[in-house]
Amino acid sequence: MSQYLFQQIINGLALGSLYALVAIGFSMIYGIVRLINFAHGDLVMIGAFSTLALVTAGVPWPLILVFVLAIGAIAGMTIETIVFRPIRGASQVTGFIATLAVSIAIQNSALMILSGQPRNFLFPAFMRQRVGFGGVNASLTDIAIIVLTLLLIGGLFLVVYRTRLGRAMRATAENLTAARLMGVAVNRTILAAFAIGSALAAVSGLFWGGKFGQIDPLLGFVPGLKAFVACVIGGVGSIGGAMLGGYILGLSEVLFVGLLPQEFSGYRDTFVFLLLIVILLIRPSGLFVRHTEERA
Amino acid sequence: MPTPSQTTSVAETASAPTTPRSGFVAALLTILVAAAAVWAAQQGLNSYLVTLLALLFINAALAVSLTLTNGLTGLFSLGHPAFMTIGAYVAAILTFSARRKGSMLPGLPDWLASTELSMFPALLIAGLAGGLVALAIGWAVLRLKGHYLAVATLGLIIVVQGLATNWDGITRGGAGLSGLPRHVDIWWALGFLVIVVAITWRVKFSSLGRAMMAVRENELAASCSGINAARLKILAFVIGAVMAAIAGAMLAHLISVVTPKTYSVLLAFNIVVMVVIGGSGSITGALVAATAITVLSEALRPVEESIGLYGMSQVIVALCLIVVLYLKPGGLFGSGEPAFVRRLFSGRKTQ
Known part of the structure; x- marks a missing residue:
């Protein structure tokens, strides 16, 4: 395999990992409370800036990873408790608008506190070197992102499919009322879904900073939207679908830029959202979902 | 001659017909009062404040147009900035002076580079362009149930900004088109607002x-009960988009000036806030909320x-919205119009 193509694929997988981490949380939250959480992307930004603050404070990297997971979880639980839980019974549109308001409030508070200036964000020097194997090489950052993401997703699947909490989540997603009648503590389950989803998004922010080297208060907006595109590719509400959708989106975005002539690279985001509209036209329930029931 | 009795909204079923003409007279009087106020403002205020007033009229028109799509029909479109950008660029390319256009915009075909339209036809074509794009998007997305429109329209904003930046x-890329002819003044803005309110009112009732x-x-x-819901939703979406495109051009x-970032996601949010705070489906509410927020x-x-705290006003607006969603999820006026407004303009009495 040529070095160029290999580099593109590694790059795409790393980007796809970032999207997958955001998309999984997005999909979990949608699956359980039927809420499109526009504020989910802003947790990426919160994760990135928390990392920066922790690095500045001199915390060692493995601990930073743990802290960022915790900060993301706490932020997600706070938003759910303060804003989303009180309006739970309201219409779906009210829910969208509330998440949009939370997103705007977070972004602009960050602008107020941190200013709009982009900050430099660097992983330690050894992470930035390149490692070679069999005639091709890749940056250690990308490899670390890919491997750590797979570990996190593996952990998530263990929680969702092998624990009591995971069973409660799946039951709530299937039918909230029935789950409550069966004795599932629905509010606590929803809170856990927000915590897990938000923690993954925050870690994605840590990786985001490391991969792109610069962060700013509005960086969460586009990943948040692309997470939705990833969910639509994989079928909204399914965790595995969101993960695969994230990887497909990351790879196709990188290949779009890498394989077409230079002058098209500015159309990258345009391509992603045209892809969304095409998929909604031909496979609105996702590439991997064979059948969805319609509820009146 | 009495009109056939029409029920107006779920809460407004009790209305008896009187003369339809009195509503027309009231509307005409309101327009005359507004025109007098605008004339007085032009005499008494400095040009900055007059421009601000024109901006207020256009914002109010945007809020009312979104009331039609989001409020009356219950869609959740965030696409107004995308349609405004489309409208603004289409109209700007049409009205730009033909002498400078060829050298500034080398990508234009010759027949377009040598055209220089006046404002009115340019606005119509801008509206048409916005409507056609909305038709394509709506046809793709509105056949589906639920929430897809919100994200598809947000995506459309990014697609349109990407095209405007890269094409x-x-x-002219990120720098945008500046030095456009100042064809629009406060009278255009007032006229547009009146037309948008009149159309939306007619549609609603x-x-x-x-x-x-x-x-x-x-x-x-x-x-x-025999309503073609998909077609109706597309229609409501397209009408809103046509109005948004014209507003963007104005x-x-x-x-x-227009740049790819002139009409941003933040604007979409602010218009949605106006509609929600006013009450989804209430024209009066949209007007009041648009005024208050502007x-x-x-x-x-x-x-x-x-004090150097950029973003503060936006945080305040977002918090206001969350408080309204808590305390009065239906907005200030719910889905209806206040009784005195209805009595005045519909020419009907409530019992």
């Missing part, structure tokens, strides 16, 4: 508006600049 030959509200309340039930010719954010802007 240098026609849009017609069988079309009733059908839209039926789709909003229960799509399945509406379909069962705003660009008011401030004489005045609030313009008043806070100098404060923001003097």
Whole structure:
């Protein structure tokens, strides 16, 4: 395999990992409370800036990873408790608008506190070197992102499919009322879904900073939207679908830029959202979902 | 001659017909009063404040147009900035002076480079362009149930911004088009607002508006009673988009510049806030909320600049919205119009 193509694929997988981490949380939250959480992307930004603050404070990297997971979880639980839980019974549109308001409030508070200036964000020097194997090489950052993401997703699947909490989540997603009648503590389950989803998004922010080297208060907006595109590719509400959708989106975005002539690279985001509209036209329930029931 | 008795909204069923002409007279009088106020403002205020007033009129028109799509029909479109950008660029390319256009925008075909239209036809073509794009998007997305429109329209904003930034030959890239002819003044803005309110009012209190509200309340039930819900939703989306495209074109010719970032996601949010705070489906509410929010954010802007806390006014607007969703989820006026407004303009009495 040529070095160029290999580099593109590694790059795409790393980007796809970032999207997958955001998309999984997005999909979990949608699956359980039927809420499109526009504020989910802003947790990426919160994760990135928390990392920066922790690095500045001199915390060692493995601990930073743990802290960022915790900060993301706490932020997600706070938003759910303060804003989303009180309006739970309201219409779906009210829910969208509330998440949009939370997103705007977070972004602009960050602008107020941190200013709009982009900050430099660097992983330690050894992470930035390149490692070679069999005639091709890749940056250690990308490899670390890919491997750590797979570990996190593996952990998530263990929680969702092998624990009591995971069973409660799946039951709530299937039918909230029935789950409550069966004795599932629905509010606590929803809170856990927000915590897990938000923690993954925050870690994605840590990786985001490391991969792109610069962060700013509005960086969460586009990943948040692309997470939705990833969910639509994989079928909204399914965790595995969101993960695969994230990887497909990351790879196709990188290949779009890498394989077409230079002058098209500015159309990258345009391509992603045209892809969304095409998929909604031909496979609105996702590439991997064979059948969805319609509820009146 | 009495009009046939029409029910106007779920809460407004009790209305008896009187003369339809009195509503027309009241509307005409209101327009005359507004025109007098605008004339007085032009005499008494400085040009900055007059421009601000024009901006207020256009914002109010935007809020009312979104009331038709989001409020009456219950869709959740965030696409207004995308349609405004499309409208602004289309109109700007049409009105730009033919002498400079060829060298500034080398990508234009010759027949377009040598055209120089006046404002009115340019606005019509801008509206048409916005409507066609909305038709394509709506056809793809509105056949599906639920929430897809919100994200598809947000995506559309990014697609349109990407095209405007990268299609240098026609849009001059990120720098945008500046030095547009200032064809639009406060009278255009007032006229546009009047037309948008009149159209939306007519739609709301017609069988079309009733059908839209039926789709909003229960799509399945509406379909069962013979309403073509998909077509109706596309229609509501397209009407809103045409109005947004024209508003974008007018705003660009008011401030004489348009860039890919002039109409952003933040604007979409602010218009949605106006609709929600006013009450989804209430024209009066949209007008009141648009006025309040425009005045609030313009008043806070100098404060923001003097203490260096950029973004503060936006945080305040977002928090206001969350508080309204808590305390009064239906907005200030719910889905209806206040009784005195209805009595005045519909020419009907409530019992």
